[in-house]
Amino acid sequence: MFGADADEVFELFDEDDEDAPVIVPTVSYKRKDPTNGHSGPSGSAEKKARASGGDNQDPADTYTPVIADDVAQEVQHQFSVRDSGFGEGAATAQPAGSSAPAETNGAPPASDSANDGADGKQNLVISHQVRHQVALPPGYPYIPISQHVEPEEPARTYPFTLDPFQRTAIHSIQREESVLVAAHTSAGKTVVAEYAIAHSLKRKQRVIYTSPIKALSNQKYRELLQEFGDVGLMTGDVTINPGAGCLVMTTEIFRSMLYRGSEVIREVAWVVFDEVHYMRDKARGVVWEETMILVPDKVHFAFLSATIPNAMQFAEWICKLHKQPCHVVYTDFRPTPLQHYLFPAGGDGIHLAVDEKSVFREDNFQKAISQLGSGEGSRGARGGRGGRGGRGDGRGRGRGRGGKGGADNSTAGPSDLYKIIKMIMSKNYHPVIVFSFSKRECEGNALILSKLDLTSPEEKSMVDVIFKNAVSLLSEDDRSLPQIEHLLPLLRRGIGIHHSGLLPILKEVIEILFQEGLLKVLFATETFSIGLNMPAKTVVFTAVRKWDGKESRWLGGGEYIQMSGRAGRRGLDDRGIVILMIDEKMEPDVAKSMLKGVADPLNSAFHLTYSMILNLLRIEGISPEYILERSFIQFQACARIPELERELHIHESRLEQLVIPREDQVQEYYQIRQQLDQYNQDVRDVLNHPQYALPFLQAGRLVRIRMKAPEDEPEKEYDFGWGMMTTFTKVVPKQKGNDLTAMPEAPKIVIDTLLHCAPGTEVGAKFPKPCPPDVEKGEFLVVPCALEAVDGLSTIRMHLEKLDLTGHEARAQLGRKVREIKKRFPDGVPLLDPVEDMKITDAGFKKMISRIETLETKLFAHPLHTDPELSSLVESFEIKLRLSGKVKEAKRQIQLTESVVQLDELKCRRRVLRRLGYTTSADVIEMKGRVACEISAGDELLLTEMIFNGAFNELSVDQTVSLLSCFTFGEMTEAVPRMRDELAVPLRIMQESARRIAKVSQESKLTIDEEEYIASFRPDLMDVTYAWCQGAKFSQICKMTDIFEGSIIRSMRRLEELLRQLVAAAKSIGNTDLENKFAEGINKIKRDIVFAGSLYL
Structure with missing residues (x-):
């Protein structure tokens, strides 16, 4: 296991556990200690927490992947580097008109190698690590990568020497085993992708190359077409040579093929996921995750990623998901320092x-x-x-x-x-x-x-x-x-x-x-x-x-x-x-x-969508729970379980070892004291109420102060004992926001009190500490205290003719007088009587006082009250209570972690679908559900509701298309969009449908902000789209808005994709009128520069 000695590994598993990780030794690489500060493919949390992924649907699938070939190779690169000329601090160019940039003093950057050439170059030697691991299904007959024998005729050769990480990754592909390559930009990951493609084409098998954005797909298609020839492209906008051996496509198109059971999938042997770290994207990362889960187990993967610290965790997920090996080849190598x-x-x-x-x-x-x-x-x-x-x-x-x-x-x-x-x-x-x-x-x-x-x-x-x-x-x-x-x-x-x-x-x-x-x-x-x-x-x-x-x-x-x-x-x-x-x-x-920071970890951005739920309900043998249980977010959650179980074991062991003599008596005494403390606090709250306390807040009165300690302090509270009050002020809290109807908060009473503080405490200290009882010399300081910190008001009030406590000596002199008064009362400084002095006549208060007297009598009569070991016994019992609480919390966390994430949300969403008529109570897809399955480029629920409630029936084609632009434009703008009269009514109808969905969602216990949901459908381009449908030129519609030209085109292209999906949706229910209306809308917008072809195609 990466980052642990063998002894440490086997401590985590039973000796009879067949799924225990096995360390497979290798001889070609030098094993490195991964705890040397290098951010490798698996962080400490992942190293310590190999866990099954919450696969509750099929218990036989629940296992921990085996970690093998855990090695690191130290590689040194020698660069012939010329001095940049910048030095430690090179100046910027001089103002315009100057002939050359000015130079400041500064030596060239230091280098470990001082072999400078005559041409001013330096030989710079930089080391980096190539790290290799592999996650294996238990029982897999794995042969170490160091023993791999290359084929006599490799699928592809290169005119240059491959880097170590490239060789290792290619060896994995030659063995028909999946691989994740994590490396910096320009390190040479493309070589691995090209080999996976060549490997598949040589065996007459299909390979899919998927990327996050259409622009990258277009560019990659052009590059691969020049290299291999037998390449096709599928992006939704464009389809070229769909029968090719290598298909380049966006991840959304790939997901759609998986949901529909495309014949192409049956012929695929390898899938290349480029820029796989894009899976953490909040909006579209879930598409990648769905795709990886739905791909058949027989398919192998080549994942290309930027450096990610938890690469091994991802590989373990893939291994568990598809019951196949997944290698991780990680390098921090930069071809150019x-x-x-x-x-x-x-x-x-x-x-x-x-x-x-x-x-x-x-x-x-x-x-x-x-x-x-x-x-x-x-x-x-x-x-x-x-x-x-x-x-x-x-x-x-x-x-x-x-x-x-x-x-x-x-x-x-x-x-x-x-x-x-x-x-x-x-x-x-x-x-x-x-x-x-x-x-x-x-x-x-x-x-x-x-x-x-x-x-x-x-x-x-x-x-x-x-x-x-x-x-x-x-x-x-x-x-x-x-x-x-x-x-x-x-x-x-x-x-x-x-x-x-x-x-x-x-x-x-x-x-x-x-x-x-x-x-x-x-x-x-x-x-x-x-x-x-x-x-x-x-x-x-x-x-x-x-x-x-x-x-x-x-x-x-x-x-x-x-x-x-x-x-x-x-x-x-x-x-x-x-x-x-x-x-x-x-x-x-x-x-x-x-x-010098580390790369962001690859964390799941998985979230449920109605389209996902409905599509999964259509597939026989698969349910939405299937996706949830196999998601990366579930796997990452379950990765914490071993660590939580270890914590639970530690707490339970300490709890078992803790033996408390006469525990029953200690528990009884502790409970009495807890009740007494609570009643005393209740009495203190009454005494400190401004109604009763304010008449006695005068300068010179002795007050006892006990305040809460800061959270990071081991003590719960600071007991300052008796001090002398100097003044008090009312602090009126500022009203938050502009809500004039909100109830104003009551004024806070702050008492300035002369207190004996710890030696060295400075005037104005934020959290002064009390002077310890065994220390004579402390600092007498005036400390502002909340009224709630008053633990007692004395009957004694010092009469002061002049009160100036700015000087150290004046404070010390007055402090000594307070201490002298305390000495006069060995039985305690007398307190104000709540009834006689403070005039508190409330019956409830008197009942509290009576209850305190009863509890005190009971406490003093308890056999442990005079026991010399009382303090240690109570302390041990409090430790036991804390440990019991930690055990309970650890068990709760384990139970919470083992439960399927987002399961409650799934139940709520299913309830919404049933109430709106998309599914039956038995989760059978209804006609509305089948229509919604056709839509992924816009809000599937709202669009389906509008189809079935006839919202589009009376609209013209131009009105329909402009209304649909609300679903494809998502940028935030501040300008209020212009709205012609013929568009205002359709917009209001759409917003009413959206409001109904929001209300049904809220009634189904789904968290949703009604106004925010309605506002997410932005009408900013409705007027622009309407003019475009009526034949306006692009230059004309650009003058109608401040939105960037590229944003307009991007919205229009998404709109065309949405219209295509709506054509299919209308066709699925036999609504010819709507089908023709949506199709005519495509013809109206698909023209000129908005749909100009890509230069890469």
């Missing part, structure tokens, strides 16, 4: 924070932080503030959700970003990708560089040819779109932009130009780092914070790894450069977690 620099806003240079050996340079980090705000440079890296994502006019004057923004010219001189790009170009460290976290910011940053010319005349000609060829297929009107006309001048200067708001054809043109080396600077959003294989020499981050929809937070380590991984091109660059622009102070720990 990275250097990470910081550029402080307004500073005079960049500072090496993490070198190519991944060493954090804290001295350089502190230098960078100290320069924040010290320079005169502009902070114009982010452009103008034209809003939050709309198109605007490029000068920061966009409407609604905002313009593109422009350069920030509020400060004289060039912006920081301008200076950085000038420096990068002068050092020949292009191409560079500049990451920003909004579309507006992306375009604003590009405008900052609009005066720079970075290309040669020959390169400009090539840009012109590629661009004109690409847009030649468009209509003349579409070629005149502002986005196309404005972008070409930037592209000719070697500057590109890439974000989801661009026209799809422009994004592809930019990708092609970047791949051809014709773009020197590319401004991109985070989505560019997903999937597309387009590395650069340098990566720049314009911000260290991003808005995640809820808050502006620091960039996460996993996010930084994914984007910074684009720096450094294999075989072209000796090192990659990453520059992080910072404009606020950050702690070293924050910087380390970002720059």
